[in-house]
Amino acid sequence: xxxxxxxxxxxxxxxxxxxxxxxxxVFIMGKRYEVPASLTIQKAFEYAGYQLIRGCGCRGGICxxxxxxxxxxxxxxxxxxxxxxxxxxxxxYLTMIPFFPANRAIYDLEEIRPDxxxxxxxxxxxxxxxxxxxxxxxxxxxxxxxxxxxxAMRGDLTKVAKLSFDCVMCGLxxxxxxxxxxxxxxxILARRLYGKYxxxxxxxxxxxxxRIEEGRYDSMLNNLMKADEDKLKRxxxxxxxxxxxxxxxxxxxxxxxx
Amino acid sequence: MAGYPPELKRLIKKVEETRxxxxxxxKRGEEFPMLSLREREERLKFHPDYKGESRxxxxxxxxxxxxxxxxxxxxxxxxxxxxPDQIDLSAINHETDVLIIGGGGAGTAAALFAQERGAKxxxxxxxxxGDANTMMAEGGxxxxxxxxxxxxxxxxxxVMGGGHFKNTPELxxxxxxxxxxxxxxxxxxxxxxxKSRDGTMLTLHGGGTCRQRMHYAxxxxxxxxxxxxxxxxxxxxxxxxxxxxxxxxxxxxxEHGHCAGAVFYNMETEEYFSVKAKAxxxxxxxxxxxxxxxxMTTNHYGATADGLVIGYRAGVRLCFLHTYQYHPTGVVYxxxxxxxxxxxxxxxxxxNVLNVDGEQFVNEREPRDVESASVIRxxxxxxxxxxTPTGKVGVWLDSPMIDxxxxxxxxxxxxxxxxxxxxxxxxxxxxxPILVYPTLHYQNGGLEFTPKCxxxxxxxxxxxxxxxxxHGENRLMGNSLLDVCVFGRIAGESGAVYAKERAKEGxxxxxxxxxxxxxxxEAGIVTDRVAPMLLPDYSNxxxxxxxxxxHYVGTxx
Ligand SMILES: Cc1cc2nc3c(=O)[nH]c(=O)nc-3n(C[C@H](O)[C@H](O)[C@H](O)COP(=O)(O)OP(=O)(O)OC[C@H]3O[C@@H](n4cnc5c(N)ncnc54)[C@H](O)[C@@H]3O)c2cc1C
Ligand code: SF4
Ligand code: SF4
Ligand code: FES
Numbered sequence: 001x002x003x004x005x006x007x008x009x010x011x012x013x014x015x016x017x018x019x020x021x022x023x024x025x026v027f028i029m030g031k032r033y034e035v036p037a038s039l040t041i042q043k044a045f046e047y048a049g050y051q052l053i054r055g056c057g058c059r060g061g062i063c064x065x066x067x068x069x070x071x072x073x074x075x076x077x078x079x080x081x082x083x084x085x086x087x088x089x090x091x092x093y094l095t096m097i098p099f100f101p102a103n104r105a106i107y108d109l110e111e112i113r114p115d116x117x118x119x120x121x122x123x124x125x126x127x128x129x130x131x132x133x134x135x136x137x138x139x140x141x142x143x144x145x146x147x148x149x150x151x152a153m154r155g156d157l158t159k160v161a162k163l164s165f166d167c168v169m170c171g172l173x174x175x176x177x178x179x180x181x182x183x184x185x186x187x188i189l190a191r192r193l194y195g196k197y198x199x200x201x202x203x204x205x206x207x208x209x210x211r212i213e214e215g216r217y218d219s220m221l222n223n224l225m226k227a228d229e230d231k232l233k234r235x236x237x238x239x240x241x242x243x244x245x246x247x248x249x250x251x252x253x254x255x256x257x258x
Numbered sequence: 259m260a261g262y263p264p265e266l267k268r269l270i271k272k273v274e275e276t277r278x279x280x281x282x283x284x285k286r287g288e289e290f291p292m293l294s295l296r297e298r299e300e301r302l303k304f305h306p307d308y309k310g311e312s313r314x315x316x317x318x319x320x321x322x323x324x325x326x327x328x329x330x331x332x333x334x335x336x337x338x339x340x341x342p343d344q345i346d347l348s349a350i351n352h353e354t355d356v357l358i359i360g361g362g363g364a365g366t367a368a369a370l371f372a373q374e375r376g377a378k379x380x381x382x383x384x385x386x387x388g389d390a391n392t393m394m395a396e397g398g399x400x401x402x403x404x405x406x407x408x409x410x411x412x413x414x415x416x417v418m419g420g421g422h423f424k425n426t427p428e429l430x431x432x433x434x435x436x437x438x439x440x441x442x443x444x445x446x447x448x449x450x451x452x453k454s455r456d457g458t459m460l461t462l463h464g465g466g467t468c469r470q471r472m473h474y475a476x477x478x479x480x481x482x483x484x485x486x487x488x489x490x491x492x493x494x495x496x497x498x499x500x501x502x503x504x505x506x507x508x509x510x511x512x513e514h515g516h517c518a519g520a521v522f523y524n525m526e527t528e529e530y531f532s533v534k535a536k537a538x539x540x541x542x543x544x545x546x547x548x549x550x551x552x553x554m555t556t557n558h559y560g561a562t563a564d565g566l567v568i569g570y571r572a573g574v575r576l577c578f579l580h581t582y583q584y585h586p587t588g589v590v591y592x593x594x595x596x597x598x599x600x601x602x603x604x605x606x607x608x609x610n611v612l613n614v615d616g617e618q619f620v621n622e623r624e625p626r627d628v629e630s631a632s633v634i635r636x637x638x639x640x641x642x643x644x645x646t647p648t649g650k651v652g653v654w655l656d657s658p659m660i661d662x663x664x665x666x667x668x669x670x671x672x673x674x675x676x677x678x679x680x681x682x683x684x685x686x687x688x689x690x691p692i693l694v695y696p697t698l699h700y701q702n703g704g705l706e707f708t709p710k711c712x713x714x715x716x717x718x719x720x721x722x723x724x725x726x727x728x729h730g731e732n733r734l735m736g737n738s739l740l741d742v743c744v745f746g747r748i749a750g751e752s753g754a755v756y757a758k759e760r761a762k763e764g765x766x767x768x769x770x771x772x773x774x775x776x777x778x779x780e781a782g783i784v785t786d787r788v789a790p791m792l793l794p795d796y797s798n799x800x801x802x803x804x805x806x807x808x809h810y811v812g813t814x815x
Binding site: 050 | 386388390401402403406408411412414419438446456457458459470478481486489490492493495525559560592606678679682683795796797798802805815
């Protein structure tokens with residue numbers, strides 16, 4: 001034992017199935033490396049010999065650690081992607097931007113209201129947005145950043161929350177904003193205000209908490225905890241299964257344990 | 259990258275040929291037969307856990323003789339990353355009331371609760387705050403919040419059944435009784451649960467639930483929990499300091515045998531430093547990146563079992579590590595997406611699991627372990643797996659059935675994340691099936707603890723995936739996001755109370771590490787392995803051969 005198998009990109013030993021994947025040149029921070037054409041930018045770094053400390057978290061496109069900007073020699077366009085999700089292309093000039101400084105306001109969610117005033121008080125910068133759309137073009141998650149900024153300027157927190165929901169907080173938008181705004185901090189403030197104050201509260205959760213605090217389930221659960229495996233198995237097998245997709249009005253036949 | 263290569267496109271034809279008949283059967287409610295309990299047992303022999311040679315007995319420490327995967331034993335039978343004598347414990351770099359190791363869901367929940375009980379907190383975490391398995395969870399979080407049809411009683415039965423009735427009852431009890439409070443707590447912090455117009459939370463089934471109690475936030479529930487908790491922690495920056503890129507390599511005890519801090523490695527500057535604390539909470543998560551038996555994983559980059567190693571060295575016992583949860587459907591092609599999770603909901607929505615001939619060989623809604631075992635069997639003994647151009651093997655998950663059964667656009671609407679991802683590889687999952695194979699997903703077991711999150715070492719508390727006992731031998735979907743919040747909160751409270759009322763000053767020591775080293779020698783274990791691992795080794799071995807002056811300690815340069 002002890003031999004570690006590499007899972008993240010194929011080695012010679014593991015073989016390539018149907019022959020070698022062709023290699024393509026990429027320019028990591030300007031320096032040329034040849035890497036297999038099938039790799040993501042993240043794996044290309046590793047293939048080139050880097051051991052990643054920065055720029056690598058989930059390896060699955062959700063943590064926002066690996067924001068990357070790239071362009072091609074013959075193009076005027078700056079493109080963006082998450083390094084763990086973007087496949088290399090020949091002659092990419094790329095750099096990861098694993099961190100970008102952005103100021104975040106401090107607030108007590110219990111004390112603020114879900115309105116434009118709170119937004120402006122905490123993030124006066126919001127009003128500086130000139131609606132240039134650079135942020136939208138810089139977002140690797142294809143979020144309409146400029147649109148949520150416009151909504152934030154109007155105090156339409158619901159819209160900000162919904163439009164920004166997929167934000168991975170990678171910071172690429174902030175890195176390119178000419179007015180130096182930290183869009184994604186504004187977005188999470190809006191989402192939390194929306195979640196707390198604008199979305200209707202779930203009464204049934206509070207009602208259940210109350211029942212628990214009243215001790216309604218204590219003896220039922222105590223009995224289960226004392227039950228031997230056979231009894232538990234029997235109770236388990238006898239459970240009534242709520243049909244998939246049943247509506248809120250579905251009721252089990254046996255209500256004594258509710 | 260231009261979608262599936264021709265050889266796979268040819269095989270997809272077979273899937274398309276059998277699809278109409280399969281759809282018809284599904285519409286008529288005719289399902290591929292479920293295995294009986296007896297057949298399940300037979301089938302499970304193909305599960306990686308059941309492979310005898312995948313495990314060996316630990317030769318040192320409190321669980322001597324316990325057989326668990328080689329990859330963990332390798333780390334337990336290893337030396338400290340640093341010679342304990344080199345660490346000067348009289349020069350402490352930071353002090354706090356409660357030190358939390360690991361800034362995932364459990365660690366961050368603990369920080370909030372500890373702070374609310376008056377403690378000054380340091381979270382030290384290996385990567386960035388929130389680079390964690392919690393961030394990656396998609397499906398949802400369980401909790402019996404609907405009194406008209408559900409209660410903690412039924413949740414308890416589900417948890418126990420899922421865990422093969424081996425769970426520690428008191429832990430399962432705490433999990434289910436605290437669940438509704440946790441859901442209410444998350445809601446009060448502004449988490450965006452999916453709700454209907456009147457505020458009723460939308461809930462779904464997960465594998466093994468008798469009531470629909472999986473609450474969710476689209477298909478990024480874990481990310482929504484993580485970013486909400488993290489945002490709240492950032493609001494309390496006065497009391498909760500966060501040290502990123504700081505990996506714990508040893509716990510520090512004091513002369514009374516109480517836990518009193520930890521030694522950290524700055525991942526960037528490569529220096530070691532020490533934090534002294536009145537109470538310590540280990541919340542370092544799981545271990546998918548150990549790639550047990552060479553399997554791919556859904557886990558984040560830092561899931562390398564570090565907490566198990568440092569806890570075990572300090573004397574905390576392990577439990578339930580002989581089982582590991584494999585998720586039956588991880589992406590196996592294209593290789594950039596390898597290991598990524600394709601949630602159970604795809605199968606719930608009707609997608610069949612098929613072999614190379616486009617034939618069904620298992621019902622797509624067997625429990626995770628049975629489903630995984632069946633896929634492995636089909637690809638090995640039966641020999642009807644689909645070979646990928648990258649030298650791997652998998653089976654088809656017939657995602658296009660979802661649109662056929664539920665209307666055009668359903669797959670895209672219900673699974674936007676995966677739809678976009680595959681589109682980047684020029685694969686349209688509502689038109690073409692997905693190649694999948696079981697992937698390492700969840701560490702069922704871990705360090706032993708009590709419902710108050712205490713360990714045998716006073717002052718040492720634990721929470722989250724690093725613990726064992728709550729889920730017995732098998733965790734149900736949606737119960738670990740829950741466990742992370744439930745026990746994270748309790749750990750924070752226990753830690754703060756301990757720091758205030760029971761912590762006892764004493765001379766700091768790493769004597770336990772030296773003792774562990776001696777034990778290794780006495781057991782005849784001569785090795786240059788070091789642990790904890792901190793990060794998996796993904797650097798290019800060919801480059802490594804040419805790094806003539808580079809020095810690696812374990813996997814880290
Ligand atoms: C892809 C995926 C999907 C999932 N889906 C679901 C789901 O739908 N529902 C559900 O309930 N569960 C799900 N789970 C499981 C669940 O997300 C995890 O079990 C849970 O979030 C673990 O939380 P944690 O806080 O214990 O660990 P983590 O969230 O992993 O946090 C641990 C933290 O500790 C840090 N750390 C590690 N080692 C050290 C060290 N030596 N020093 C300092 N810090 C360290 C890590 O970097 C990390 O930040 C899923 C898991 C994955 C991977
Ligand atoms: S980049 Fe800045 S200024 Fe331009 S639209 Fe976005 S937020 Fe506004
Ligand atoms: S909105 Fe900004 S921070 Fe969020 S994902 Fe897009 S670029 Fe990244
Ligand atoms: S590593 Fe997390 S988004 Fe790329």
